[in-house]
Amino acid sequence: MALNILEAARRVIASVVITALLRVFRFFSAWKTAVPSAIKRVPPVGNPLLLLSATQLAKKIRRKEVSSVEVVQAYIDRIQEVNPLLNAVVKDRFAAALQEAAQVDKLIEEETGGEEVLEDRLPLLGVPLSVKESFALQGMPNSTGVITRKAILASIDAAMVALLKRAGAIPLGVTNTSELCMWLESHNHLYGIANNPYDLERTPGGSSGGEGSILAAAGSVIGVGSDIGGSIRMPAFFNGIFGHKPTPGIVSSEGHYPPASGRHDEYISNGPMCRYAEDLLPMLKIMAGPSVHMLSLNTKVDLKKVRFFSIPDDGGNSKSYPVSKELIDIQRKVVERLEADLGVKVEEVRIPELRYSFEIWSTYMNLPDKEGKPPTSMAELMGEPGRPVWPLWEILKSLMGKSNHTIPAIAFALTQMSCQSEPSPFIIQLRESLQKKVDKLLGTDGILFYPSHPRVAPEHHTPLLRPYDFPYTGIFNILGLPVTQCPLGLGEEGLPLGVQVVGGKLQDHVTLAVALYLEKTFGGWRDPGASKA
Numbered sequence: 001m002a003l004n005i006l007e008a009a010r011r012v013i014a015s016v017v018i019t020a021l022l023r024v025f026r027f028f029s030a031w032k033t034a035v036p037s038a039i040k041r042v043p044p045v046g047n048p049l050l051l052l053s054a055t056q057l058a059k060k061i062r063r064k065e066v067s068s069v070e071v072v073q074a075y076i077d078r079i080q081e082v083n084p085l086l087n088a089v090v091k092d093r094f095a096a097a098l099q100e101a102a103q104v105d106k107l108i109e110e111e112t113g114g115e116e117v118l119e120d121r122l123p124l125l126g127v128p129l130s131v132k133e134s135f136a137l138q139g140m141p142n143s144t145g146v147i148t149r150k151a152i153l154a155s156i157d158a159a160m161v162a163l164l165k166r167a168g169a170i171p172l173g174v175t176n177t178s179e180l181c182m183w184l185e186s187h188n189h190l191y192g193i194a195n196n197p198y199d200l201e202r203t204p205g206g207s208s209g210g211e212g213s214i215l216a217a218a219g220s221v222i223g224v225g226s227d228i229g230g231s232i233r234m235p236a237f238f239n240g241i242f243g244h245k246p247t248p249g250i251v252s253s254e255g256h257y258p259p260a261s262g263r264h265d266e267y268i269s270n271g272p273m274c275r276y277a278e279d280l281l282p283m284l285k286i287m288a289g290p291s292v293h294m295l296s297l298n299t300k301v302d303l304k305k306v307r308f309f310s311i312p313d314d315g316g317n318s319k320s321y322p323v324s325k326e327l328i329d330i331q332r333k334v335v336e337r338l339e340a341d342l343g344v345k346v347e348e349v350r351i352p353e354l355r356y357s358f359e360i361w362s363t364y365m366n367l368p369d370k371e372g373k374p375p376t377s378m379a380e381l382m383g384e385p386g387r388p389v390w391p392l393w394e395i396l397k398s399l400m401g402k403s404n405h406t407i408p409a410i411a412f413a414l415t416q417m418s419c420q421s422e423p424s425p426f427i428i429q430l431r432e433s434l435q436k437k438v439d440k441l442l443g444t445d446g447i448l449f450y451p452s453h454p455r456v457a458p459e460h461h462t463p464l465l466r467p468y469d470f471p472y473t474g475i476f477n478i479l480g481l482p483v484t485q486c487p488l489g490l491g492e493e494g495l496p497l498g499v500q501v502v503g504g505k506l507q508d509h510v511t512l513a514v515a516l517y518l519e520k521t522f523g524g525w526r527d528p529g530a531s532k533a
Helices: 002-032 054-062 068-086 094-110 115-121 159-166 209-216 233-239 277-294 325-342 352-365 378-383 391-399 407-417 425-442 471-479 508-522
Strands: 089-092 128-132 170-175 222-227 242-245 269-274 307-310 346-348 446-450 483-490 496-503
Touching: 054 068, 054 094, 054 115, 054 277, 068 089, 068 094, 068 128, 068 170, 068 209, 089 209, 094 170, 128 159, 128 209, 159 170, 159 222, 159 277, 170 209, 209 222, 209 233, 209 269, 222 242, 222 277, 233 242, 233 483, 233 496, 242 277, 242 508, 269 277, 277 508, 307 325, 325 346, 325 446, 325 483, 325 496, 325 508, 352 425, 352 471, 378 407, 391 407, 425 446, 425 471, 446 508, 471 496, 483 508, 496 508
Parallel strands: 128 170, 128 222, 307 346, 307 446
Antiparallel strands: 089 170, 222 269, 242 269, 242 483, 446 496, 483 496
16 A cells, blocks of 8 residues: 555655756747748758669669769768758768778679679668667767767677678668667757757657758668667658568567667667668668568569558547548548559558557567566666766756756656556556457458558647657557658648558568558659649
8 A cells, every 4th residue: 555655655745846947948849949941841852863763773783783982972972051040961871882882883894793793792782871860880889879889889780780881781870869779850969859840949859850851852872770669650750751560570670779778678679761662671671681581572462462451540539639631631631542442442540459558669668578577767778877867856957957868868767766566467468458359350361551640740849749649650560560750742731741661570561562562653753852732
């Protein structure tokens, strides 16, 4: 009884402090952004090389129709043009990239085996790549936005980065993230805040927001992200690009910071982000490495034989924002086009357990591993390589502008202090029930359309006032399902619309096939500098 009272008291204190902190932050945020920026979005793309997919670029480079140096230089020029507006690329390696591109061109000149040999051995030869800063890229910072880690440089490549480089890709630099990859905005006190190329006063999302931003602005053609609650899919949605969260366990997390702890390795997925749907599958084939045999990526998908389902919202969770009319309408248009084009029937379904998506996600994120060891706390991660921080002290420091940490990170650490030591049996039962229903619904040939977020890219810092909107993506991490985020044109304010395409476990090839269809039908990525609503 005493323990329950103590837990309740801790929850009340945490809630009161966080609410007060957010109100103060909202005041100062409104004051700081009172004067509108003269520049609203990035300039349009000028170089036609930037409008080709990675697949097309690799083919042209192999055929000597364009040099790798030309392609890499074109992307360097674009980054230098847009990054002062976006703050997406936080550290570049342009000189090294140009040297590697020159080596690629020399290799192609000397190759005697023909184009087919190069394609088989080095499918991404000479193609530029951007890398989320939380992944180790040799010689580049690997801080994940933590000031005390600013001097840490990666000595080796993360496993999947190494695979992409081995396939011929040339990294241009590393991109901005949220602090410790645990927030809806890519903002930290080491690098600052990243902006959305469609509207510089809006967020590109998190935690792979720098990736989403620079890709959408045509400063990169392919990139990589990590996703434990929507960190690939929300930035892909907010920035109008494609992103794929693979079935968990397919792409290695080795070389990612922070490392998985507790049961996080069951929920985290690392995957490709790109502007063109045709690049998703070849990237996943490379990134999966030795686990690629677990997927059926070479299997041709007949969409007329796929069973389609649609869920318009989570059923009314009081914590999350209602799904906007324009997102409900665009999902309905997806259904209508599928039925008209393919002659299929898309069934609208409701699953009541989805109302508890946040409670399920937060409960399972805090579960201990099989040995009983809990996840590393946010306070510990924020203090590394030293001692854990004290969240209440960081709040006071933050109000005086003296904290090294962002308000979301501090609030997350404070919330963890108030978490129950034992998971709710009710939530455990809900998750088990939800898992059974969704697995039965999708099987090996089912696809589910589900909103990516309740609204289009929000203005900077406003996610602090609606922190429970991410479970639209986060629930599928807990369910262990592959999801492809697909752009669906622009909405009323000229901001990207989109939808999540969810498949059964290990059925990544089916969601990727649907992504190709949706790109052809709805137009895919739009140049933010030239786009209108």
